[in-house]
């Protein structure tokens with residue numbers, strides 16, 4: 001069945017301030033579950049980055065000077081349009097990124113919250129009146145937009161990861177050029193372009209340029225782009241950070257993780273294993289804050305592994321658009337081979353495969369490995385697949401030591417019937433987010449989302465920090481008359 005829609009507004013096009021005429025170069029957007037062609041969309045050329053930067057620069061100033069409520073109302077209308085088109089965007093997320101429906105719903109709900117939070121930003125009071133040593137000098141610091149923001153996003157939560165940057169950046173007076181991953185260009189960008197256009201966003205303020213690393217690289221290097229907001233792997237983040245650093249450009253890096261769940265000996269094991277399964281297997285483990293490593297107290301480790309294995313065995317895997325499944329497909333052949341390679345290396349190194357470790361086409365079985373130790377592949381590396389690695393510890397200090405091994409520091413969780421004991425451990429974990437009596441995939445649009453160590457560079461998403469991220473301080477002084485100087 002070929003469901004390609006020649007009437008879709010994004011068919012063979014890119015969005016550069018408006019829909020460009022049918023582009024010659026196109027990307028085939030396919031369902032990972034079936035290989036079926038969803039649509040052909042335009043692929044941007046490097047020269048488009050320059051064109052988008054030019055129109056963005058021209059459009060940004062009047063936008064920044066527009067009344068706060070003008071910007072807020074565009075965000076509110078975009079939220080209303082999203083709600084109207086909910087079933088369409090859910091289908092796209094399910095088909096294009098292989099999401100199960102609850103994951104697509106989670107993404108959709110997060111996007112609405114992001115838009116509502118962003119709509120409140122323009123009228124928030126930000127700035128400070130400063131004391132001054134000079135007589136009659138008015139001195140204050142205010143926040144001004146960065147200008148043009150380049151956003152580079154991955155395929156795993158394509159819609160939410162784009163909106164969490166675009167919405168606050170626009171609300172605070174910036175223009176945005178978005179480069180979605182070429183595997184998810186519609187739900188990750190072109191759909192959004194149409195929603196914002198329909199919401200009345202003035203032309204030039206948003207361009208969506210689907211493409212590969214060359215387009216991302218051109219954004220990072222472009223002199224008219226004042227900030228790069230990058231979400232993706234730590235390897236690419238290092239490259240982006242280096243190039244942005246050379247041109248002294250602000251860069252926000254939200255990178256990989258290999259997140260720890262610590263299960264203490266007094267935890268409720270039914271709930272702990274359910275949370276553990278959700279944290280490792282939601283969206284086939286292709287979530288930056290998924291649980292990669294389960295650290296379990298020796299007293300309860302066998303029982304926890306048994307319960308988690310049972311849950312993994314009972315999770316149906318298949319096409320999330322046509323079947324009721326718990327796990328959909330992995331995004332690509334390259335990705336599934338990488339997952340399998342890491343699992344095989346870990347078992348070869350001595351870990352025990354309790355369940356899974358097999359795949360058919362792009363469907364990887366939920367996998368549980370026990371006796372995983374530091375130095376083994378799934379312990380040391382981000383798997384980004386449905387793989388739960390269990391490591392046993394004997395006391396709280398050992399749990400912390402193990403959880404803090406490795407280069408990442410994104411999210412962590414601790415489970416215990418004693419909240420104070422779990423909090424005491426949580427304080428020692430080097431992660432940007434710690435959740436007590438929960439799993440690691442927790443998201444709220446106002447909370448500061450971000451990682452430590454190789455999981456980020458200190459930047460944060462969430463409306464609490466949006467002013468800090470998408471504006472910069474300007475110190476202003478004003479005197480009644482020009483002061484006298486000795487020269």
Ligand code: NAD
Pocket residue numbers: 152153154155156157161179180181182211212213214215216217220231232233234235236237239240254255256257287288289382384410451455
């Ligand atoms: P990736 O780094 O390969 O790609 C991310 C984006 O960067 C894509 O749009 C890609 O086209 C672009 N890109 C690739 N090379 C580039 C270059 N040289 N210059 C500029 N842009 C370039 O990441 P991926 O494998 O697609 O995504 C999965 C990774 O993203 C995982 O490591 C995951 O943990 C991470 N992630 C992090 C967060 C977070 O908030 N911390 C959220 C989601 C995903």
